[in-house]
Amino acid sequence: MVPLSYYLVLSGILFACGVTGFLIKRNIITIFMSIELMLNGVNLSFVAFAAQWHALSGQVFVFFVMVVAAAESAVGLAIIIAVYRTRETLNVDRVNLLKL
Amino acid sequence: MLHLIVFSVFGLVCAAGAVNLLVQRHPINSALSLVVVMGSLAVEYLLLGAEFVAAVQVIVYAGAIMVLFVFVIMLLNAGEEDRTKGSRVAMLFGIPGVLIGSVLVAWVLLERSGTGNVAVGALPGPPKVIGWLLFHDFLLPFEVTSVLVLIAIMGAVVLASHPGAVQQSTQSDKREG
Numbered sequence: 001m002v003p004l005s006y007y008l009v010l011s012g013i014l015f016a017c018g019v020t021g022f023l024i025k026r027n028i029i030t031i032f033m034s035i036e037l038m039l040n041g042v043n044l045s046f047v048a049f050a051a052q053w054h055a056l057s058g059q060v061f062v063f064f065v066m067v068v069a070a071a072e073s074a075v076g077l078a079i080i081i082a083v084y085r086t087r088e089t090l091n092v093d094r095v096n097l098l099k100l
Numbered sequence: 101m102l103h104l105i106v107f108s109v110f111g112l113v114c115a116a117g118a119v120n121l122l123v124q125r126h127p128i129n130s131a132l133s134l135v136v137v138m139g140s141l142a143v144e145y146l147l148l149g150a151e152f153v154a155a156v157q158v159i160v161y162a163g164a165i166m167v168l169f170v171f172v173i174m175l176l177n178a179g180e181e182d183r184t185k186g187s188r189v190a191m192l193f194g195i196p197g198v199l200i201g202s203v204l205v206a207w208v209l210l211e212r213s214g215t216g217n218v219a220v221g222a223l224p225g226p227p228k229v230i231g232w233l234l235f236h237d238f239l240l241p242f243e244v245t246s247v248l249v250l251i252a253i254m255g256a257v258v259l260a261s262h263p264g265a266v267q268q269s270t271q272s273d274k275r276e277g
Contacts, residue, residue, distance in 0.1 A: 016202035023194035071252035078259035
């Protein structure tokens with residue numbers, strides 16, 4: 001038996017690492033990976049609560065979160081490719097204009 | 101007892117991968133440590149009894165999404181990131197802030213919450229039941245996500261295509277038609 005709070009702490013650690021990466025990283029691809037890390041942390045807490053309350057709809061919500069994350073990463077990576085094509089850089093400090 | 105040991109081993113691997121993602125400076129190393137995080141998270145899902153989510157985690161996240169990431173890193177020939185003044189300021193304020201916040205949350209969760217224990221395979225749902233839920237109770241959200249994925253595919257193709265490629269193809273269509 002593992003206390004539910006351990007799962008929640010693990011998911012909190014993952015989310016905190018994602019937030020830290022989002023703040024300190026300057027490579028746009030790594031920032032994107034930090035967002036995926038945050039989504040994974042949230043998914044873990046969804047599944048842990050679903051197991052706690054024997055509610056299967058938690059798993060269905062995790063499925064939806066994964067679908068949205070997949071769509072988001074496809075569009076986001078396409079945007080990264082478009083930005084790189086015009087700016088020739090992946091550093092977010094050098095991408096400071098909305099204009100292409 | 102065994103449950104706790106397996107949980108802590110894979111939880112530590114998971115947390116170590118997440119920290120390694122932050123420490124590494126080359127994006128490909130970060131991507132590989134993200135794969136480690138997702139793989140060990142799949143084991144945690146299996147411990148909770150969520151076989152469907154574990155399988156989808158490995159197939160969609162560790163498979164499809166990470167391949168996409170690695171493709172883009174290779175395609176753009178991304179090198180090591182250079183630290184700028186802004187990133188040092190972010191590090192100075194971001195790391196202590198996040199540390200304080202996460203320690204606070206962990207303390208509240210461990211000390212104050214009256215939540216109980218979770219047994220091995222606590223979730224009662226085999227994939228069959230989830231399929232029933234997905235195509236019966238959640239049919240409308242499921243169909244809406246299919247529209248979302250379709251739009252995402254079109255958006256990705258339009259955004260990533262070479263500028264001018266769309267115009268050229270429409271012009272050639274006109275000529276042919």
